[in-house]
């Protein structure tokens with residue numbers, strides 16, 4: 348089944364991400380874990396891509412606006428064949444092709460450079476509009492964090508998407524409830540995101556961000572709805588990683604190889620359990 352294949356891919360992406368961070372000794376683990384499922388679904392079932400031709404003009408584009416979670420994107424790209432997974436162990440090392448934040452000039456498959464929160468929506472809209480102007484049927488996907496929604500630029504962009512009816516644009520919100528130093532609810536509440544995106548003129552959809560089947564269904568609806576869309580994913584910061592999901596402040600952690608191996612064993616165990 349498609350959902351089972353994608354669940355397996357998400358587990359592989361999660362393990363590759365954790366091991367890459369352990370090789371570096373540290374990383375933005377919390378927010379990287381909460382995008383493993385959506386990356387598995389986007390690259391494995393939704394986006395039109397050709398890993399052998401990362402610059403193919405007719406490809407769909409992905410902007411990981413929460414660019415600090417680059418390691419999860421690199422793991423997804425490696426898993427789906429853009430480059431050798433062995434490269435992941437050079438994460439953030441001197442001269443690496445895989446810097447901690449996404450850089451389109453360095454990494455095969457990274458479409459746009461990110462790291463400064465709030466800017467990725469504009470980049471994705473530029474890609475969506477540019478493709479439309481060129482007569483390409485390519486789509487643009489942008490992944491933002493729920494803390495990142497506090498950046499006003501996101502909402503300027505969303506309004507523009509609605510104004511131009513950019514139906515080839517999908518915004519994915521990783522609603523993991525936490526930002527760098529606490530809960531979004533305590534720092535600056537996002538209120539009802541579905542109603543908010545709806546009021547800005549987007550088709551607003553919700554999905555369980557830990558369930559590949561639910562994500563696939565929402566992204567498919569977004570693609571077919573004929574309007575720009577926002578897919579709000581209910582996720583948990585650190586999800587699926589035993590040493591991170593139980594820690595209140597898991598935005599950025601030091602990670603040893605022992606921690607990583609234990610987490611990978613746990614991921615395998617849980618996957619075997621759901622498949623039983």
Ligand SMILES: Cc1ncc(C[n+]2csc(CCOP(=O)(O)OP(=O)(O)O)c2C)c(N)n1
Pocket residue numbers: 377378379381413415462463464465491492493494495496521523525526527584
């Ligand atoms: C403009 C900007 N301000 C501050 C930062 C530093 N920063 C990096 S990650 C982060 C928290 C982001 O929270 P959220 O968007 O919820 O991401 P997640 O929790 O999914 O990692 C901050 C403040 C930044 N990268 N860019």
